[in-house]
Amino acid sequence: MKKKVLVVTGGHPFEKDPFFEIFNSFENVDWFHEKHPEAEYFLNPEKCHEFDAIIFYDIPGVDLRRNSEPPVVCTDPTPEYKNNFENLLESGQGLVFLHHAIAGWPTWDRYADVIGGRFHYQPGSLHGNKFPDSGYRFDATQEIKVVNADHPICNEIPESFSITDEAYLYPILEKSVTPILCSDFDFENSSNFYSTALAMRGQMNSNESWAHPKGSNLVAWVRWEKSSPIAYIQLGDGPSAYMNSNFRKLVNNAIDWVSSEDARSWVNSERSKSE
Secondary structure, rough: OOOOEEEEEEEOOOHHHHHHHHHHHHOOOEEEEEEEOHHHOOOOHHHHHHOOOOOOOOOOOEOOOOOOOEEEEEOOOOHHHHHHHHHHHOOOOOEEEHHEEEHHOOOHHHHHHHHHOOOOOOEEEOOOOOOOOOOEEEEEEEEEEEEOOOOOOOOOOOOOEEEEEEEOOEEEEEHHHHHEEEEEOOOHHHHHHHHHHHHHHOOOOOOOOOOOOOOOHHHHEEEEOEEEEEEEOOOOHHHHHHHHHHHHHHHHHHHHHHHHHHHHHHHHHHHHHOO
């Protein structure tokens, strides 16, 4: 039986046809698309019970206004949205977050907890710790290495593979995640990256007077929240990544895993350990 998947976008531009072709290529998936703000209507257990997994390729709560002042406007989720999202987690809904989705709802720390980190478009804070704006590096050729070969998301993924994709420098909540993949890109030296805040003000590929703390080389992980199995894959900026067979396999495997009984059993086991 095919998996039924909701794909959520909005808040960040992307090349639609090449991206959606990823899901068209999956013989085991029937997918449906919703865009913010309309997508928020569906993000509750009553509307999502028919979906095996939800793919987030969005940045809710962020209005990008490049070359305007201010260039980034952030908004809070409504109390109703927060409540619906918590209920979604309680229901055990499988969630997969891709690439820029980790920048969503920057004023709501709970959302960063759910995903496992946060990409900052502007200097900000996370749980009281201040951070500069995050770093990016387009078209970074990286060797991606499997950290946990036994995890189902790594099924049929080689021990390492090459991909040219955008790299991020940002805070990851490493203590709360189970690593799946890492990258050989140098995340310790912020001079390898460019300032996102400067880019939003028209200064692309610049790190003048900008620095960022050392980052993590993790580029994919899993975690759980309430009853929900969750996967994050940092790869997936544009067509070069979309067409990478290993990236496509990772996304397909992530859909299979978060919607599986094995994933729910893992959540129950991990939750029991934490109690």
